[in-house]
Amino acid sequence: MRTIRLAYRDRDRLPMIECIREMAGRHYDIEVDVLRIQPTDEYEAALFDDSCDLLIEHLEFLYASAAGGAEVTMFCAPVEGTGIELMALAAVKDVAELRGRTIAVRSSGRPEAIYMRLKAAGLDPADTVLVADADVGRWGLWKKVVSGECAAAFMSPLYMPAAEAAGLRVLAVPDLPLIGNFGHACLSRFAAENDGLMEDYLRAVVHAICLIKYRPAEAAGVVRAAPTTEAGGDDAELERRIGIIARTLQTTPFPSGEAIVNTHAIAVAEEPASAGVDPHKLWDRRWVERLEGSGFIAGLVAELSAVG
DSSP states (O other): OOOEEEEEOGGHHHHHHHHHHHHHHHHHSSSEEEEESSSHHHHHHHTTTTSSEEEEOTHHHHHHHHTTTTOEEEEOOOOBBBEEEEEEEETTOOOGTTSOOOOOOOOOOHHHHHHHHHHTTOOOOTEEEEEEEHHHHTOTTTTHTTTOSEEEEEEEEGGHHHHTTTEEEEEEOOOOBBOOOTTEEHHHHHHHHHHHHHHHHHHHHHHHHHHHHHHHHHHHHHHHHHTOOTTTHHHHHHHHHHHHHHHHHSSSOOOOHHEEEEHHHHHHHHHHGGGGGGGGGGBBOHHHHHHTTTTTHHHHHHHHHHHO
């Protein structure tokens, strides 16, 4: 069996990762060696020091690396958008009521993406405060709203139940086309030397996407049995999280041109050196195009979405 080493940081990614691992081994003769690499500086070095073959999240730093001469290939993006929701107490009925009031934004991740969304909604990014998980707990920004320090907070749907229980409700704010969760990258040398492996790995990714979207109970079973799953987990909570992930996934895992441009803009805001690269040249569509052209994606969607 062929092997591919897949690195990640955030345990919230594991339902998708474990479904990829299982589909790769079950159907495509690939053993996916799942590696959690922390802290961030070690994760960002992983491609370049041969600690892994692929990354499945946090690709923004690679734009600056590419501008500096590194040859990297981005090739898969199953999610387009931030997937983050704006929440406020029920008394706030419209986003316009937040003008001039403070909004809590998580300091981890990509605050620049939230600032772009605020501008698009007619709000001022200056009316925000960055909140660290260390101060409120993981995705505990809602506490700043309950305390009255902020009027609203951007929340991951994965962590909304506590906010909803505290009385917060979602306010409609258009999302931003960008490369969201589960974006993939590798060294261009690895892609060139492993063309067939890359194509079959993409088959496993699409299979995992379809499993999560159309057979969520089966996907939950895969995750429960996975070696990274902690004993004693809450089945209902796992199924809720898989449902959230399923709503974000697109079966053709490649970003739009607008998403590529927006994500590059975020990378430039975070690291100006990223401006020295054309982001479109980093994205390689060849494997996704093969799967589209052969009818593989359409056939798998038809098979797994069929009732019974």
